[in-house]
Amino acid sequence: MASLNQAEFENKQLDINSLPRFTEVEFYPLDTKYLIKLNILSGIGALIVVGALIVGYFLMKEYKILILWSAILFLPLFLWLIYRNFELQKRNGYAIRERDIIFKRGFLHEKITIVPFNRVQHVSARKDLLDKFLGISSLTIFSAGGSASDVTISGLLARNAEVLKEAISKRVSSNE
Structure with missing residues (x-):
């Protein structure tokens, strides 16, 4: 294994103010169903x-x-x-960007999870009995970061869950 020359290695500090802000993203609400x-x-x-x-x-x-x-x-x-x-219902939401998907949930303790598409392993949509009756689905995004970084977005209209599943799958396959 070749050793890395000190002159070739760079690790520049980033200006925190120039980084993109996920809080400026418009979140889509979950369906009222x-x-x-x-x-x-x-x-x-x-x-x-x-x-x-x-x-x-x-x-x-x-x-x-x-x-x-x-x-x-x-x-x-x-x-x-x-x-x-x-x-x-009022506060939970999701956003999809070019390189990742963001899911925001909770209201006393808000949790925001950002999953980059290059970390997604697979995506699945599912419906339980009540979901079928109401016409909604849950979309689960499994990532390479383990179960703690997997995201399940419940309360999507069934057709929206399928569209999101397809869009994420295409992005994941184009990253490979």
């Missing part, structure tokens, strides 16, 4: 909890007061969950 899905799932969870509280109330008479307090405390938790769903 995703909010419906989140609220349906929250409602199902709430029905399970309320059902368990009702059964417990009638079967465990010595704990009636505890069960009543649990029911009272559950209401603000459920309302928080519905509020969270609306905020997630």
Whole structure:
């Protein structure tokens, strides 16, 4: 192996102000049907909890007061969950650029993931039963950085997920 001559090696510092800003990108929102899905799932969870509280109330008479307090405390938790769903719908989004895809999610703790196309290994679109009913899909982008850098964008219209999958696949194959 040939040694690298010190005169040939350069590692210049970049001006941080000249770097592109991902925050200036216009994010596409997730489809509003995703909010419906989140609220349906929250409602199902709430029905399970309320059902368990009702059964417990009638079967465990010595704990009636505890069960009543649990029911009272559950209401603000459920309302928080519905509020969270609306905020997630409002704040989550994605953007696709020439060399990467960006996914923004969360509202209390916002997380932004940027996946360069040259790190993408494959892309998959999937639908669960509720997604099929609502006409939405999830797009998962698997990257070479491991599972921590994989991105799943839920709440895309099914046709948009397929278009994105195709566009990303073409970009990935043109980078190889």
